[in-house]
Amino acid sequence: xxxxxxxxxxxxxxxxxxxxxxxxxxxxxxxxxxxxxxxxxxxxxxxxxxxxxxxxxxxxxxxxxxxxxxxxxxxxxxxxxxxxxxxxxxxxxxxxxxxxxxxxxxxxxxxxxxxxxxxxxxxxxxxxxxxxxxxxxxxxxxxxxxxxxxxxxxxxxxxxxxxxxxxxxxxxxxxxxxxxxxxxxxxxxxxxxxxxxxxxxxxxxxxxxxxxxxxxxxxxxxxxxxxxxxxxxxxxxxxxxxxxxxxxxxxxxxxxxxxxxxxxxxxxxxxxxxxxxxxxxxxxxxxxxxxxxxxxxxxxxxxxxxxxxxxxxxxxxxxx
Amino acid sequence: xxxxxxxxxxxxxxxxxxxxxxxxxxxxxxxxxxxxxxxxxxxxxxxxxxxxxxxxxxxxxxxxxxxxxxxxxxxxxxxxxxxxxxxxxxxxxxxxxxxxxxxxxxxxxxxxxxxxxxxxxxxxxxxxxxxxxxxxxxxxxxxxxxxxxxxxxxxxxxxxxxxxxxxxxxxxxxxxxxxxxxxxxxxxxxxxxxxx
Numbered sequence: 001x002x003x004x005x006x007x008x009x010x011x012x013x014x015x016x017x018x019x020x021x022x023x024x025x026x027x028x029x030x031x032x033x034x035x036x037x038x039x040x041x042x043x044x045x046x047x048x049x050x051x052x053x054x055x056x057x058x059x060x061x062x063x064x065x066x067x068x069x070x071x072x073x074x075x076x077x078x079x080x081x082x083x084x085x086x087x088x089x090x091x092x093x094x095x096x097x098x099x100x101x102x103x104x105x106x107x108x109x110x111x112x113x114x115x116x117x118x119x120x121x122x123x124x125x126x127x128x129x130x131x132x133x134x135x136x137x138x139x140x141x142x143x144x145x146x147x148x149x150x151x152x153x154x155x156x157x158x159x160x161x162x163x164x165x166x167x168x169x170x171x172x173x174x175x176x177x178x179x180x181x182x183x184x185x186x187x188x189x190x191x192x193x194x195x196x197x198x199x200x201x202x203x204x205x206x207x208x209x210x211x212x213x214x215x216x217x218x219x220x221x222x223x224x225x226x227x228x229x230x231x232x233x234x235x236x237x238x239x240x241x242x243x244x245x246x247x248x249x250x251x252x253x254x255x256x257x258x259x260x261x262x263x264x265x266x267x268x269x270x271x272x273x274x275x276x277x278x279x280x281x282x283x284x285x286x287x288x289x290x291x292x293x294x295x296x297x298x299x300x301x302x303x304x305x306x307x308x309x310x311x312x313x314x315x316x317x318x319x320x
Numbered sequence: 321x322x323x324x325x326x327x328x329x330x331x332x333x334x335x336x337x338x339x340x341x342x343x344x345x346x347x348x349x350x351x352x353x354x355x356x357x358x359x360x361x362x363x364x365x366x367x368x369x370x371x372x373x374x375x376x377x378x379x380x381x382x383x384x385x386x387x388x389x390x391x392x393x394x395x396x397x398x399x400x401x402x403x404x405x406x407x408x409x410x411x412x413x414x415x416x417x418x419x420x421x422x423x424x425x426x427x428x429x430x431x432x433x434x435x436x437x438x439x440x441x442x443x444x445x446x447x448x449x450x451x452x453x454x455x456x457x458x459x460x461x462x463x464x465x466x467x468x469x470x471x472x473x474x475x476x477x478x479x480x481x482x483x484x485x486x487x488x489x490x491x492x493x494x495x496x497x498x499x500x501x502x503x504x505x506x507x508x509x510x511x512x513x514x515x516x
Contacts, residue, residue, distance in 0.1 A: 007453075022352075
C-alpha cells in the first residue's frame with residue numbers, strides 16, 4: 001500500500017511554536033495537584049444520520065439536474081472545417097467580443113478578488129468506481145483567488161473551506177509577456193514534462209496531459225482574453241487534437257469540441273457553436289479495460305461538466 | 321577511552337521513562353520529545369495541521385494522566401500513543417470524512433501545503449490523492465484507523481491490536497477489507513505497470 005504511504009505525504013511537520021505550546025501544556029499538567037477534569041466530548045452523530053444528510057442533498061441535486069437536461073437547444077450553425085479553423089474562430093471570438101465576460105480580467109487582478117465558478121457536473125456513480133452518473137447532476141461552486149493560490153468551496157453543510165490551491169500552471173503564469181500560442185503551449189509543456197506522470201495518467205501521452213491541463217485552465221481559472229485566445233490557437237498545435245462537430249455538455253447544451261483520443265479515453269473541451277465560448281468538458285472510456293476488481297466498458301462516461309457562470313467577486317462565498 | 325559514551329546507550333527505553341515518571345513526572349517529557357513529531361504527522365495527514373496541533377498536545381496529556389495503567393512490559397510506547405491519538409480523533413470523524421469527500425469530489429486538498437516543498441511532487445500526487453480520498457471516506461472509522469496505522473504509522477499488526485485494544489484477527493480482517501476497497505479506488509491498477 002505505497003499509495004497510502006504517499007497519501008498527503010507533503011503534510012507539513014509540526015511548527016516550533018505548536019510543539020513548544022504542546023510541551024508547555026504537558027509540563028503544566030505535570031505540576032497540577034490533581035488531574036484536570038476530562039473534557040466532555042461532543043456527542044457523536046450516528047453514521048446513519050450523516051448518510052441521510054448526504055442522501056438528501058443528492059436527491060435535491062438529482063431533481064435540479066433533470067430540469068436542466070430538458071433544455072436542448074441545438075444552435076443552427078455552420079460546422080467548422082477542421083481543428084485549426086475551430087481554434088482560430090474561437091480565438092477571434094474572444095478577441096473581438098466587447099461583451100466578453102472575461103474582459104474584466106484584463107486589468108491586473110487585485111489580490112483580494114476571487115473568481116466564482118459555478119458548474120453542473122455529473123457526480124460519481126459509485127465511489128470508488130470511476131464512472132460518473134449520466135442521469136444525475138450536482139452543482140459545484142468554487143471560488144478561485146485571482147493570484148491562483150487559494151480555492152474555496154462549500155463543504156456541503158454550508159460552511160466555506162478555504163484551501164491552498166495547487167494548480168500545475170496558473171492564469172498569471174500564462175499572462176506573462178509574450179502571450180502567444182507557441183509560448184503558452186511551451187509553458188504548459190514545460191510543466192507537464194517537469195511533472196512525473198501519476199499512476200492515474202494511465203500511460204497518457206504528453207499530448208493528452210497538455211490537453212487536460214488546458215481543459216482544467218478553462219474550467220477553473222480567470223484567463224485574460226489574450227491568454228484564452230492563445231490557448232484556443234494552441235490546441236490545434238497539439239498533435240492528435242481533432243474537432244468533434246457535435247458535442248454535449250453536462251446541461252445538454254450542444255456545441256463543437258476540441259477532442260483528444262488517447263489509448264483508453266477520449267477527452268473533449270466543448271465550445272458553443274454560436275460564439276465559441278467555453279461550455280464544459282467531457283471524458284469517456286473508449287476501450288474495455290479490466291483492472292483487478294473493476295471493469296470499465298468502452299463508452300463509460302468518466303467526467304462531464306458544464307460551466308454555468310463565472311464572475312469576479314470580492315470575497316470567497318459571495319455569489320454574483 | 322576518554323570519550324563519553326554515546327547518549328543512546330544511556331537513554332532509558334519508553335517503559336522505563338514511564339515507570340520513572342510515577343515518582344518524577346518530568347521524566348514523561350522525554351516521551352514527548354521522542355514522539356511528538358510522529359504523532360503530529362499522523363494526525364495532520366488525517367485532519368490537517370490545525371487540528372493536529374491540538375490533538376497531538378492532548379494525546380500526550382491523556383497519556384500522562386493514564387500512565388499508571390501503561391503495560392511496562394511494552395518497551396516501546398509508540399503504539400500506545402498512536403492508539404490514544406486515534407481515539408481522540410474519533411470525535412473528528414465527520415470532519416475527516418468531509419475533508420476526504422471534498423478532496424475526492426474536487427481534487428482540492430483541504431490540508432495546508434508545506435511552505436517550500438517540491439511543487440512537482442504535489443501536483444503529481446493530486447489525482448492519486450483524490451481517488452484514494454474517495455475510498456478512505458467510504459471506509460468505516462475502524463477500517464480506516466487500521467489501514468492508516470499500518471500504512472501511514474508503520475505499526476505492525478500486533479502493535480495496531482494493542483493500540484486500538486482489539487484482537488489481532490480483527491486487525492487482519494479490517495485491513496483486508498480496507499485494502500480491497502482502496503485498491504479498487506485506485507482502479508485496481510498496478511501503478512508500476514508499463515502501458516505501451
